[in-house]
Amino acid sequence: MSEPIPVEELLDRILGTVEPLSHFPQPLMEVLGLAIAEDVAAPIALPTFDNSAMDGYAVVAADVADASPEQPVRLPVVGEIGAGQANLMAMSPGSAVKIMTGAPVPAGCDAVVPYEWTDRGVARVEISEAPQVGQNIRRAGEDVAAGDLLVREGTVLGPRHLGLLAAVGRATVQARPRPRVVIISTGSELREVGTPLARDAIYDGNSFLLAAAARRAGAIAYRVGIVPDEPRAFLDALSDQLVRADLVVTSGGVSQGDYDVVKEALSPLGTVWFGTVAMQPGKPQGFGVVGEDRTPIFTLPGNPVSSYISFETFVLPALRRMMGRTPYRRPFTQARLTAPISSPPGRRQFVRAAYDDGAVTPVGGHGSHLIGDLAAADSLVVVPEDTTSVPEGAEVQVLRLDEDF
Template structure:
């Protein structure tokens, strides 16, 4: 049997990524809903549809600073206004003069009514007088105080915002599954909402495992590897909206690992471990968490998935509360890709967010690339929009294992299990990364 045939046979024994993800995500449920004060709701996901209890605007109001008037008075249809010669250069050769009978600010509350030939000086946001149907901007007048001369006539309704014009009472403001953004907070507040029911942000604990690990702030030495993973995965969890806690490094000690995970179940909705998922002599996480005890399978099942990089992934629950745990490989590149394809969707599902996967586009490939057969590869890439529409994608050098490529990428090029070569000019799938650049 040739080396290629051996590789294909090995790949055929792997679990397809889509099947694995489906089996994992079906075991997760969104966190129980929580009623939060509006000031605390930002960044959470709505657990219920939100309907406006009150209209916005709540009353007829001025949209600009100016003079609230009756349109028939300033258009020449009424009896009230008097006409005076216009300043030099004014279109029409005449202006309209109205009596200013009062001032209205945003804090005014007494109802007032316009009479023919009169107007009120109003500030933006002020309630409109009864019968007013136009606001003449200040700059279209001589800004008079007792009487005002109007040089230009706006259309009927100009400068006026009617009650409920933007959001009538009963309007569906947002559906369940929507992220609460700052603008949405403003909409809720403006329509009289002080509390919303949301899914809490998942509490995610990250643990790096391995006797070889040392903390950051030094260079790696033979027999020592700087722990990049727990820092990177903590940042990745925070980016997706989780409350992320980095526990740090846990040695390959069976009792120590069990005790640490048991302790963390008290404050975690999801635990992520990195390292030790393979079958080598030092891969203690797989050995410890998958071990059968008392005739029962271990709490975590490890699966060899058709994924490149990093085929070995683990999922299960730990502790009396059955807190979900995701076990990712120890290689930093494989750990970050594993987070993207498994841990990130799990966090989104716990948060009640929809959709759980990143958005994707079809893009024009700028460079021919090869891929291992039988594996679904996720490769760092740079995505750009084309002038005529659509996207182009440039694979970044070094492949999926390079941290520098992942740091530069704004997308992940996805090559399916049957793809061994993707030619320049072909159309490929790309996951879009929401990096803030």
């Protein structure tokens, strides 16, 4: 058996194989959480015209400069302008125009008096406080000028970006689509949740774990039914699914056992590498391409903790590359270790842990089957390959699994 390869070697191979998906115009409501694939400049100014910031009266400031509660100024009201109802486009000095918030300010007006400073007259208004020139007027372009860069290529679009893009009239933007990820669990011992469980069977938790992780990464996840330990059944299931897959993830059947169906079925193709990686958990791995479209496939180990940590280490960076999102890898956080850790030499160990205000505490044991401990953890302490022990109080590198990046 060959020596395990370093984590970085396999990751470099993956990122060199997986390509960003082609971008195309997509409706705004479809691109939330996606990386935009173009720079967007404002085609119009915001606001597009001078408009009122208050419900009140448009006036010439000089006409009401001396207004006070003791000596209010009275002006005739010569019209009314509602938002979207710009019938009156100009006004003369010595008059007032009732105006609503957002309505265009008529030519000749240089201030808006809010209702609160008036008697809200209809034919004639009494104004008891003087506005400053420009007060309560939103000037055209004061928010965004035509030609301003609104969103830079590579920005992950959130609700505020979508609101801005809609406000300048963009109905679509160039973005890479969400990768379609097919999740296949293998194992004759697996049963679907909600069905009776025999003494020698277990429920298929991995497909839910991996599909949820893919969805959280921004992908579209297709969870396929359980495939038994039969190479032909596996190849048939894989062939059926490739039509809707940008990427395939399998769990189980990649180690050295007699029933490692994924390895047995794919090895003859010559396009999928199988081997071991210097990491714990997650030592047995496979990666390559399958089908006419050379669809990337990740064959992950079957134990749930190994499968999940392999997803975090290898699949997540690939998905982010496909979506044009950077950085590809989850960033490290420094934290203080609250209990000592031992680690095997020559392997990068990922220790389940709980993070709290700069401190990190190991959770449970090292077993790769301990999904209860995995669910209780929110972080992974990463112990380098050349480190065999880490004392309590040491500063360690931590991957915070529930943090967006």
